[in-house]
Amino acid sequence: MRNQKRILAAAAAVVLLVGVSAAVSAQGVGRPAAFAPNALAAMQASLRDISQKVRPAVVEINVTETIKQEIPQFNSPFDWFFGPGNGQGGSGNQGPQQRTFRQSALGSGIIVKRTGDRVYVLTNNHVVDQASDISVRLYDERVFKATVVGKDPRKDIALVSFTTRDDVTVADLGDSNALQVGDIVLAVGNPLGFESTVTMGMVSALGRRGPAGQASSYTDYIQTDAAINQGNSGGALVNIDGQVIGINTWIAAPSGGNVGLGFAIPINNARSAIDQFISKGRVQYGWLGALIGDIQDPDTYPDLAKDLKVDGVKGALVLGLYRGSPADRAGLKPGDYITAVGSTPVTDANSLTQAIGSIEAGRAASLAVIRLGEQKTVTATIGERDAKDDVAQGKNLWPGMTVVDLTDQIRQDASIPSGVKGVVVGSLVNQDTPAAIAGFRPGDVITAVNGRTVRNMMDFYRALNETRNASFQIVRDGTEITIGL
Helix, strand or coil: CHHHHHHHHHHHHHHHHHHHHHHHHHHCCCCCCCCHHHHHHHHHHHHHHHHHHHHHHEEEEEEEEEEEEEECCCCCHHHHCCCCCCCCCCCCCCCCEEEEEEEEEEEEEEEEEEECCEEEEEECHHHHCCEEEEEEECCCCCEEEEEEEEEECCCCEEEEEEECCCCCCCCCECCHHHCCCCCEEEEEECHHHCCCEEEEEEEEEEEECCCCCCCCCCCCEEEECCCCCCCCCCCEEECCCCCEEEEEEEECCCCCCCCCCEEEEEHHHCHHHHHHHHHHCCCCCEECCEEEECCCCCCCCCCHHHHCCCCCCCCEEEEEEECCCHHHHHCCCCCCEEEEECCEECCCHHHHHHHHHCCCCCCEEEEEEEECCEEEEEEEECEECCCCCCCCCHHHEECCEEEEECCHHHHHHHCCCCCCCCEEEEEECCCCCHHHHHCCCCCCEEEEECCEECCCHHHHHHHHCCCCCCEEEEEECCEEEEEEC
């Protein structure tokens, strides 16, 4: 109860401080209100309570990584004359040699669970991914040798464990879905090796995507201006109740230091992974078996959203289906626009990937779909995604190409005559798809499918989905061609 009162007092203190600042501006130098010192004291006491609650649950993770590096080779000048295999008995070439060396690194972790003598610590995958030895240093300087329970590069999370009969503090996990921009948060970790460091800031944004090239489709991020630096990875982002609501993961900074752009994985995105790591040693992801894309961006898919009557509607477009996949068996079709998975709204392709990925294989999922302008509900039994994402082969992806409306800009860029009407092949997913094998090329203008005239994307998907044995009339470089698919 005492802690709750202090926490509420801290929230009130923030409001009071705003009033104090306004009073100083209006009245000049001087003490504007007699209650200001008491409010500051309450806020300070609350921050102390939060720090004392959280710091014992945040640990320092020290790892030793084994690195292999190629040794530069010295080539004898005689190799020019007596090279290997020339019958002259030359020096020969044994190929590149490697040297192995060990280096130390550190990060942070959060004690999230205890079962008997076994203690589990949640951290980032990149903290322990290459580790050959791991030790965990607690807030009170106790050190334990730890082992990896499971790793998941998709979300960049990992679970390690150690054993002890002594008392340890387990973190209180909060609800990251309750966060709002402007909420006060504290970051706790071991930046640059300075253990048990606490910094304060606010939630700057929610639902951020990861940096380009990072495999981050399976999580979004909390953005915060609480100071985060190297070594904070795997540490806790906590709310004013002292609950962990995020796992500090990466920073956006050209210098590699804090510039007020820190990012944390929402704790709700990692909750199920903790139990899966313990029971299975890995995280299972649901698989739908559909190639999906975002079509609200007019630069990527000009006029497509408007053409399919979903302009301004959040969701993800089904561009293709893997034959025999859960999506195929459920009756999804190319051109379907998925707007929700169960009660979870789909805002874009990433959010659909996250929603499906969080569903256990074998469970049924209800998908809200807009098909050719009409609302439908499709129920799919979710499959399991392969650990390396090798879930299906390109030859089974129908139709295996992306198609866009023929706009004036595309017509001009591709030098397509004004009399040619239809839709344009934008790209081939890979060279193994049915469309690629059949001979489609980017820039082909599809004018008819199964004898039906195609003027726009609505015409295209309506005709395409009538059968899996389609005949296409196309125009390529001014020549009419028929392709069977």
